[in-house]
Amino acid sequence: xxxxxxxxxxxxxxxxxxxxxxxxxxxxxxxxxxxxxxxxxxxxxxxxxxxxxxxxxxxxxxxxxxxxxxxxxxxxxxxxxxxxxxxxxxxxxxxxxxxxxxxxxxxxxxxxxxxxxxxxxxxxxxxxxxxxxxxxxxxxxxxxxxxxxxxxxxxxxxx
Amino acid sequence: xxxxxxxxxxxxxxxxxxxxxxxxxxxxxxxxxxxxxxxxxxxxxxxxxxxxxxxxxxxxxxxxxxxxxxxxxxxxxxxxxxxxxxxxxxxxxxxxxxxxxxxxxxxxxxxxxxxxxxxxxxxxxxxxxxxxxxxxxxxxxxxxxxxxxxxxxxxxxxxxxxxxxxxxxxxxxxxxxxxxxxxxxxxxxxxxxxxxxxxxxxxxxxxxxxxxxxxxxxxxxxxxxxxxxxxxxxxxxxxxxxxxxxxxxxxxxxxxxxxxxxxxxxxxxxxxxxxxxxxxxxxxxxxxxxxxxxxxxxxxxxxxxxxxxxxxxxxxxxxxxxxxxxxxxxxxxxxxxxxxxxxxxxxxxxxxxxx
Numbered sequence: 131x132x133x134x135x136x137x138x139x140x141x142x143x144x145x146x147x148x149x150x151x152x153x154x155x156x157x158x159x160x161x162x163x164x165x166x167x168x169x170x171x172x173x174x175x176x177x178x179x180x181x182x183x184x185x186x187x188x189x190x191x192x193x194x195x196x197x198x199x200x201x202x203x204x205x206x207x208x209x210x211x212x213x214x215x216x217x218x219x220x221x222x223x224x225x226x227x228x229x230x231x232x233x234x235x236x237x238x239x240x241x242x243x244x245x246x247x248x249x250x251x252x253x254x255x256x257x258x259x260x261x262x263x264x265x266x267x268x269x270x271x272x273x274x275x276x277x278x279x280x281x282x283x284x285x286x287x288x289x
Numbered sequence: 290x291x292x293x294x295x296x297x298x299x300x301x302x303x304x305x306x307x308x309x310x311x312x313x314x315x316x317x318x319x320x321x322x323x324x325x326x327x328x329x330x331x332x333x334x335x336x337x338x339x340x341x342x343x344x345x346x347x348x349x350x351x352x353x354x355x356x357x358x359x360x361x362x363x364x365x366x367x368x369x370x371x372x373x374x375x376x377x378x379x380x381x382x383x384x385x386x387x388x389x390x391x392x393x394x395x396x397x398x399x400x401x402x403x404x405x406x407x408x409x410x411x412x413x414x415x416x417x418x419x420x421x422x423x424x425x426x427x428x429x430x431x432x433x434x435x436x437x438x439x440x441x442x443x444x445x446x447x448x449x450x451x452x453x454x455x456x457x458x459x460x461x462x463x464x465x466x467x468x469x470x471x472x473x474x475x476x477x478x479x480x481x482x483x484x485x486x487x488x489x490x491x492x493x494x495x496x497x498x499x500x501x502x503x504x505x506x507x508x509x510x511x512x513x514x515x516x517x518x519x520x521x522x523x524x525x526x527x528x529x530x531x532x533x534x535x536x537x538x539x540x541x542x543x544x545x546x547x548x549x550x551x552x553x554x555x556x557x558x559x560x561x562x563x564x565x566x567x568x569x570x571x572x573x574x575x576x577x578x579x580x581x582x583x584x585x586x587x588x589x590x591x592x593x594x595x596x597x598x599x600x601x602x603x604x605x606x607x608x609x610x611x612x613x614x615x616x617x618x619x620x621x622x623x624x625x626x627x628x629x630x631x632x633x634x635x636x637x638x639x640x641x642x643x644x
Contacts (some may be wrong), residue, residue: 176534182410182463182470184376190414191373213507220543220614227329227643228433230378232339232370 152209155277157207159256160247160266168272176211178254181231186252193253194234196245202281205258206274258282293381308586328643330366331595337370342380343643345434351635359388361639362434364402376407384488391495400488402454417459420484424474424500425514426535426548429453434641436583438571438609440619443548444601444632445565445587450552451516455496456483481521494519511536514550527556538542542573563589569605577611581621587631595630607637615643 138205140223157271159175161167163245177183178192184186185191197204223233243255247264255266260282262268324332330341342365343524349357363383370376379401386398405419408456422430428446431437432453447453455478464471477494480487496518504510519526549566567585572581583605593599607621619641624634 142617171465171468173465173470177412177463177470185373185409185412191370224328224427224614224643225431225436227341228366228431228436229484230339230366230376232329232332232368289413 142217155258155274155279156257156268157203157256157272157274158262158268159254159270159272160253160262161266161269162193162247162249162251163267165267167269172211172270173207174270175270177213177255179234181226181233182221192254193250195243195253195255196234196236197243197256198236198238203256203258203278206276207272207280210272210274241258291296303447309617330644339366339368339629341366341368341644342469343433343435343641345587345639345641346547347440347637349635349637351439351633351637353629354539355385355390357389360386362641363476364433373410374409375541376409377405379404383388395439404489405459411463413489415461417461418457420454421459421476423451423453423455423498423516424459425451425474425516426533426550427512427537427546428548434436435615435617435643436637438569438579438619439605439607439621439630440542440584440637440639441605441621443567443569443583443585445548445550445567445585449565449587449589450491450529450563451518452480452491452493452496452520454484454487454489455493457496462503465604466503469506470502471504472500472502474500479517492521492523494524506558508540509536509538523590529554529561540555540572542579544570544571546571561590562593565589571609579609580607580609581605581619585625585632592631598627601628603628603632 159170167186174183180192183192196216204217208214208219210217221230226233237246240257240261243257244263244265246254246263248252255268256270256272258278258281320583321623322333322335324333324334330339332339340365344363345361345362347359349359361384361430365381367379368376372487373455380403382400383395384399384400384609386393386395390535401420403419403421405417405421409417410416413608422432423573424430425540428437428443432442432446434440447597449617457476457478457480459474459476462473464473476496476498478493480493496516498514498518500512500514502510502512512529512536516531518529518531520529529552531550531552533548535546535548537547538545547566550564552561552563554561565585565587567583569581569583572580585603585605587601588599591601603623603625605621605623610618612618617640620638622634622636623632623633625632628634
């Protein structure tokens, strides 16, 4: 009896611990479940999103995708990996266009990002912890300074 | 094609900004056969093909020379990735096709600026074969009018000590050092055998070079370039050697660009000893208007015949307005000392855009 109570208490503690760790002030970088990529550093991620790294170690084309430029999650992500907001990066993309390199594709919604990552090999995207589901695999967690909890709340209200 | 038709076509291009979400390629359009965004070209996603380019038109009022209006560049890019590891790129350019002092035929004005294929060994290592911009310094590899802040190039970047384009093999590798990119490029040129229609003042016969660029911080990059070459014009003479040092700092719209080079040839007879540098600053003034200033120092015996003095000082002050990401309008005044023959003082205005 005592051990059952203790087990329940420990489970409750673990639940509380993990629920506290699923914070909205983290951005989860996600890839497809079939991808062979095991880990990425922040700089490798930046090079993929700058289209400086075009293929992965397995020779498959990286296909980074973005949310629209005014999406708060996109802004927080850009600030984290480029230390600049998306609009400032446009000068960089002009220079890349001259080299024949195009910026990442843009999807209009979190659901589109989930589908794109799930369906298209080599695709990499980013989501809030509350938006991640079993269609994708988290490969990197990026702590961000700004609070994005409202985005999760808005999403919850929509559902 | 008559000049009015060409001007109408150009006007149509300039009036294209109906789609201000130019910068974003939207995946919702993936199912479409093609997708056009102003400043990012026409993409055919199913073929991994992009067709784009840029144009520049200018008005030039150099002192003690006739004024000129000209279409400097009408450039076409074609990028095609038929395989994850293969990428083809071509840039064709109509240079000075129409000018107020006379027009050139289509064939006369046409030049193949770049034509290469990249093989991606990995995400960090690429081998390029074909015609490419010589990776020496910074300006030469990003020289297109919509990217740079002034209508006129610095003299030291403009066919001064090396050919701006090379033909051959280019090996590029990026290495992470302390989580900062260290880019290394090594190239071998055989222009005589590979380029049937060279469009440079200096044309390499054979050349070999290397460049290193390191991101010291997110804002500051430094580079070192080295090049050894022979030209068709002086095959019997010893090899040319050019070394260059450059740096670029960018932060919140402010920018400082510095480039320097030293060019010599290891023989006492010709005593070639050429050097030059420039430093350029950019600062945002209001909205999308930027102030630009540049100082350039050139010391070349090649120019001594033209200028009576081997040393020239050239200054540029101007404004650049970028109302939209792909479009820039520039106005500048160039002045200097002993500069009339190589970079005459005067007013220069231009409009340039990616389409």
